[in-house]
Amino acid sequence: MTSTRSPLAADRGALNASAAYPDTASDSFIRRAGRSFIISLYGALRAIKLYPVENIAVQKALEETASHGRELVGSEGELEVRVSGEFIFLNATRLRLDLDNYASFSHLLSIFRATGVGSLHIAANATAKDWLILLSLLQASGTGQDSPAARYDLLLGKLQSAGVTSFTLGPPNDDDGADREQAKERAKRTYSQSVAVTKDLMHSVRMGKTPSIKKIKRVVQGIVDQILNEETSLIGLTAIRDYDEYTFTHSVNVCIFSVAIGKRLGLTKLQLYDLGMSALFHDIGKSRVPTEVLNKTSSLTDDEWRLIAAHPWLGVLALFQLRGAQELPYRAMVVAHEHHMKIDLTGYPRPMRPRQMSMFSKIVAIADSFDAATSRRVYQTTPLNPAQVMQEMRDNARRGMDPVLVKAFVNLTGIYPVGTLVVLDTFEFGIVHAVNPIQDMLSRPIVRIVSDTQGNLLYPGTLVDLADRNADGVFQRTIIKTENPDRYGIRVGDYFV
């Protein structure tokens, strides 16, 4: 081991953001108090929306918000709420998203985005009345025909007219763009390394060798870090459907989707790591299936199908090969075995002993089905449309997916998943680039326009937010249909690398 080997993470951007997601037990005061503060803010916003101002529920919610704010200013010296990308920061600390608070986080992000607010500085003397004015204005300014920037200016003016001085608003941080570019680069590096390591893993197992568990761990750690810090770029890369490397990209994609769903469900960093490891290994049994069967383009004989259908249990046996692990990867074995079982256990293999499907297996099953159906493979040269796949998973109970987890998956990917080719009512083709961060805009993703109204293909195209409205308050662009990119010679992956 020498320092002459490739320094892959030598830039400052690779500084590990290990402080970002501690588990609850080790949460600092600001994280705990911050979460309570955000939840109280959300409660106050809802109360204001539902009841008249004099209602006791409104008063109580505002008092609670003011009190939480004072407590934080008292302990931290100052209090600033800042939104950046998909995250909320309190002073310099990023708050952790989990199942209990994701609705409140999402709502607050939406409202800040809609009003063009990037940061909110709160003074120690902010009263319940001040909060009432601010929150009412935020609520009212979120809709309209003008741009978020114009709404922000309007909001500032109104706040000033109302004589509220305990809050200082700021616009979104301009550095976000540069950060996003860096994140994108890191995501590409993580993705390509993950594919390379997965390839190495599968080959090692096929040759009967013991794969390097350290590399695999590092890859999953990288994916977890990426998903926790900036998931959009990495999820975007799952749209690359490398025909030749399908087996390996598929495993990496399933890992990425699974970790991202896990994040939505509020799993801790170490739980995400467990989930990611299990997901990356889910198809390891295929390395024990003859390649000529795996790559057969014509229809499979019964015996060949039996070999393919054996990969879940073959995976369990293959995972016993990982002797380098301090402890055998039992959780990954369970997931490898169960990922085709379906929630009613009618899939394969059929268990003989009583069993309740693991939650991680259910998550991986969704990620696996989605990626497999939307990818081009030797025996599936025309992949299914991601939106249709999503709909099928949602509506067809025989697919055996957990409906609640499918919902969580749709929350992650949007109704039109990343990589979907869509036809817009503006006679343009677009490729879904990212889910809209505004929670109730799941059907209006961020889209890259890839053809103009004359039918000319564009590269790299331009990003547009389908939630944007024109001066009349009408959405500027709306998806009317999804299309098969292969039919028009559009290589979706090109728009993500």
Next chain:
Amino acid sequence: MKAARAHQLYLPNNPIYKGAIDSVRAAFAPVWSQTEELELAFSETEILWNAHPVLSEEGKSSDSLPWLFYKDGVRELTIVKGFENEELVKLLDILQRVRKASPDEDDLLTLLWEADFLTLRYRYVDLAMEPAAPLADGGEIQQAPPSEIQQATSAAVEESRAQGVVNIQDFDSTLYFLDEPEIAYLQEEVRREYLVDLRNNVLAILLDIFEQQADAKVRVEALEHFETMMVHMLAAGHFRGVAYLLREAQVAAERSRDLQPEHQRRLSDLAAKVSTPEALGQLLQALDEAVELPPTEELGELFLQFRPTALATVFSWLTRLQNARLRPLLEAAAGRLASASTSELVRLVGASERDVATEAIRRCGALKAQAAVAALGKVLTNTNAALRLLAVQSLTEIGSPGALQALERAVEDADREVRIAAVRAFSSRSYRPVLVRLESMVKGKSIREADLTEKMAFFEGYGALCGDAGIEFLDSLLNGKGFLGRREDGELRACAAMALGRIATIKATESLRKATSEKDVVVRNAVNKALRGVGA
């Protein structure tokens, strides 16, 4: 450096350790007066702060702090205020683990990642990773002409305009919001995910594979994993898992199609292996010495799986067990095994290890094991009197004609206790075939040299079996006068009185009454007692 060494050498409550940690904490104070963040860089032999070496160590061993970081790829640590109070010890723990780690274990990078520090960041070069080629969609693809694309978009727009509406379900985001019960369900699922016993789960999977796949190679592979997992689970104290494996291995042996005899044998051997003296001895020793025992029901499940071959070891440990909580469990296991496998129990009656033989003899009696009679009879020839006595007691408990027949020779045993126990057994069981032997003994000379207790036992035994036929002899002892009117020894007369009391017929009572005014206190008391016994 001193703190790292102290962490390595001393326990946390050691004053030297505390002193070292306190010194490090104090040393951070002047740093924080100068800077918000402390950035340390690592070379192979040095730690640098602002490009100035603050620690140099020439060696490249796990004792060298710079090398410890450098070798795993860490090139920079950034420490922020509060680290010394909140996370210093956590870092020292990690360094200690890395120092001792084998090449298979997690490296520093993984441990730092898992520790999820709040006040420490690190920059690293990943030495394990190769540079990877960027990916792109592969395959040849023919771009459609603009006219085709234009036609497609126009047709789609016109179609949607003609329909006037779109499928509202696809656009209703609220359909995808998780409601409270769904969130509760997911939370419960997350909780369950980490409550489930993974090893048992994997065992169940392996057992399913074994049963469903008739391929010999697959079965051999599964068998190897069973064997390895069993050892690991035993070592880890995961007894419920071992019990589950042994139980389900039996099920698998019964249900598996086309099971080869060799595979069947290996499945059965799993339980047999745990029951071998070596394996079981290790287990019981570990449990006996354990500060905290596993849950009782978990141990109970395991003990249920012991095979008869475990019996000797279990018996042996019953006598030396120190742990009071373990004893009832082992007692129960011994009882179950003994009653389930009489042949093994009988075999152990003749065990060379005395504790084992003792326990086996005792349990043969408790179980009234008829099959043990011959073995117990053999014990009566053993040189150890305590064992012979136990054998007498067991044969008595068995109480069958065969057992009592085997016991006959014991009335002439060299040991007094054995003789007494034997004769009392015959008396209580009214075993008449021994009467001739008893009569010759009570009429013989040797009984006169015995102590009162033994004499009494033999005479009472004789009285219980002889009936009226013995009265003449006994009456002559109690009431008869010899040469010059001399009477027999008082103790012997008292014994005869008690024997007559056992006969308890009218004739015997009459004989006793004749002695009611006896002057010898011992005799008189015996007579009165015997008369009370017959209700006279």
